[in-house]
Amino acid sequence: MSVFVTVGTTSFDALIRTVTSDTFQTELISRGYTKLTIQRGSYPSPISSSAELLSLHHYDYSPSIEEDIRAADLVIAHAGAGTALEVLRAGKPLIVVINDELMGNHQTELAEELSRGGHVISATPRSLVEVFSNAKLDELEPLSPVEPQLFGNFVNAVLAS
Numbered sequence: 018m019s020v021f022v023t024v025g026t027t028s029f030d031a032l033i034r035t036v037t038s039d040t041f042q043t044e045l046i047s048r049g050y051t052k053l054t055i056q057r058g059s060y061p062s063p064i065s066s067s068a069e070l071l072s073l074h075h076y077d078y079s080p081s082i083e084e085d086i087r088a089a090d091l092v093i094a095h096a097g098a099g100t101a102l103e104v105l106r107a108g109k110p111l112i113v114v115i116n117d118e119l120m121g122n123h124q125t126e127l128a129e130e131l132s133r134g135g136h137v138i139s140a141t142p143r144s145l146v147e148v149f150s151n152a153k154l155d156e157l158e159p160l161s162p163v164e165p166q167l168f169g170n171f172v173n174a175v176l177a178s
Contacts, residue, residue, distance in 0.1 A: 019052035020045060021089035023082055025097050026058065031142035032114050033060045036093065041146050042068040048149075054085055083107075091154060096124035096139070101131060105160040111137045112152065114145055136160055 022036050035041055036055060045053060046068055055075040057064060066073040079085075083103070086092055092104045096113040104111045113128045128139035135158035140148035 018048075018050045018090040019054065019088060020050050020091045020093060021054045021056075021082075021085045022093045023056040023085070023095065023100060024058040024060070025056075025095045025100055026078070027095065027097075027116070028059045029095050029114075029116050030060055031116070031118065032093075032095065032145075033057055033064070035114075035142045035145050037064055037066070038146070039067055041149070042066055042071050044146060044150050046070050050090070054089070056082055056085065093145070093149075096128040098127055101127065101137065105131075105136055108159055110154040110157050112145070112149065113137050113139050115139060115141050117141050134158065 022032070024032055033055065036053070042053070051070065052072045053066070053074070055064065055073070056079065057075050057077060059077070064073070064075045082100075086104055086107050086109060089109055091112070092109050093112045093114060094100045094104060096115050101111065101113055113124075113131065115124045115128050117125075128137065131137040132139045135156070137157065138148060138152050138154075
């Protein structure tokens with residue numbers, strides 16, 4: 018099984034540090050994951066894995082992450098609206114990680130709303146290992162065909178406030 022992690026176009030070093038930690042990678046392996054792909058953005062340090070049973074691939078940016086999303090059994094992503102919608106439309110389980118270091122952070126509202134609807138699991142970089150270890154990914158609700166419009170309306174309302 019594979020996990021795809023994306024930070025989008027911004028810097029989110031705390032998320033990269035968490036998913037490359039021995040603790041997180043050990044938890045991935047214990048849940049049956051064997052491949053970790055990371056879209057790392059501008060993360061300044063080398064990325065490696067000490068977990069022998071986990072294949073690690075990473076890159077800075079890509080014109081499209083659609084193929085990585087499609088190939089993943091789980092996506093862990095920043096809580097950006099575009100990424101969340103793309104992952105949910107693809108029908109993939111999603112853990113959104115709120116970048117709590119951002120000012121005027123609309124990600125929190127978006128993550129809370131999607132989490133309330135049972136569509137995603139939300140975390141912060143500090144809580145991600147625990148949240149992932151307790152996650153019931155098979156209980157997430159898929160986004161219905163009507164909900165992308167509601168999702169768009171919600172995003173517009175959050176951004177306007």
